[in-house]
Amino acid sequence: MSGAVSRANHLVHGMGTELEAPVWPAITEAEAEGVLAHFPQVGRVEALRWHSPRPFSAATLVEAGGETLFLKRHHRAVRSPAALGEEHAFMAHLRAKGLSVPDVMVTSDGGGAVAQGEWTYELHRRAPGIDLYRERQSWTPFLSHDHAFEAGVALARLHAASRDFAAEARDDRPLVASFTIVPSSDPLASAEAYLAARPALDAYLDGKSWRRELARLFDALGEGIVDRIKGRPTLWTHNDWHPSNLLWSVRGTVSAVIDFGLATRTCAIHDLATAIERTAIPWLEIGGNAGDPQAARALIAGYRTVLPLTGADVHTIARLLPLVHVEFALSEVDYFAGILADRGQADLAWQDYLIGHAEWFLSPPGRDFLSRLEDAA
Structure with missing residues (x-):
């Protein structure tokens, strides 16, 4: 060979x-x-x-x-x-x-x-296209705002195509996105149900002040989310929309979409907020960085060339963004604590990813990011 x-x-x-x-x-x-x-x-x-x-x-x-x-x-x-x-x-x-x-x-x-x-x-x-981002970390930005724009175009096309896919949401599998806690009128009760279906996660969080932590984050960041999401049509979404899950043409357009491991039924606004969370904020090198709201706005602009987004939709994305990662973060904690029995990595997923990412949106750089994103409305 x-x-x-x-x-x-x-x-x-x-x-x-x-x-x-x-x-x-x-x-x-x-x-x-x-x-x-x-x-x-x-x-x-x-x-x-x-x-x-x-x-x-x-x-x-x-x-x-x-x-x-x-x-x-x-x-x-x-x-x-x-x-x-x-x-x-x-x-x-x-x-x-x-x-x-x-x-x-x-x-x-x-x-x-x-x-x-x-x-x-x-x-x-092998899907067609150039795998430009295959060696890059998942939580790293697009190489250009043009790529962010084209990613928005491709995401809207996926949403349009998925509207009549009738499968129900996936069950309690590890490392799958879900949409049960964030849109709930009682997120702590929904979190209790989420843990009850995942014994390893429940055992890991036993003794931690997880209820107080989640209540604090939802009190600070969750105001109005339920009313804004209520009644929106659900559809199967990708839920892991970042550059290395896209292949590219020589013209800089998206030539293929790959890796549907997190796909399940959520809603389009949830998927858009996830895409921004994955690509417009450099979590691995965040420091004092305010992220790149222009990349988020480029993604939204690309999306709007295919499907309509109202000003209210953009405001909803901005409100959802600080908490959109919570459920997948819990899934990662479950994976590390249960399947790998790696408490150190579980601690990192809980403290740095779930709590740390949400808290960043309460900081001056995070608030500035959300404000500039809402300007796109």
Whole structure:
């Protein structure tokens, strides 16, 4: 397999700026050969060309039968074949609507996933486009405001295509977005229900003053959210809209959307706020930085070229933004505390991500960011 990459020194993104040894080991050539044997339309494995630095799974680009394929491996506690089936159904719907998303390959028994021991695998044909951001951390900005604008265009097209996808919200799976606490008239009661469905998270937070912390954040940042969100139509959304989940054309437009692992039923405003939270604020190097409200406004401007956004919608995005990360942060705490039994990383997700990100919006730079975002209304 000449030209294949080595997995010996493979590192992945951590919760900070440094690369770390992977929790999930890189996929081997023999492993890839065993999995691809379940796909009769695929030729013999020729080489593994790249190992993904994303931390929550293992993935590689495989050259086989003259084409490049994307092979991804999940621990079965993170993604079962049934869970992948939910994502794949949404992707198939979007493809049928004309969106460019990865083509999920089907096994000899008609499924879209392979279960082997403790692992679950999925195989995609490589999506078209340039993977400009593939080595960059998820929480890093677009390279330009033009990219932010085009990302907004692509997000609106996805929302338009997903309107008639009828699947219900996904159940209590790890590392999946949700929309139950933030829009609730009683967020603490909804948080109690969220914890009750996740014993490892409940055990981790036992003894912490989590109720007081969440109550403080919702009191300070949640005023009016419920009324603003109430009655908005729900739809399946991407929920992880950041630069490295987009592929690009040479003209600088979005050529494909990838990684639907967090997709579920929320609402368009929630997805837009998530996209801004992921891309317009440099969380990994925040310091005294006020973020980039112009990038947020460019994303909204791009969105508006496809779907309407009223001034009230933009105000709602700004109100939702400081708390939009809360539920996925809890999911990360659950992943670290339960599946990995890594209390240190769970502490980081709870204190630095969930609480720290919300508190930033109470600081002068955070308040200035929200004010300048609302100017886009």
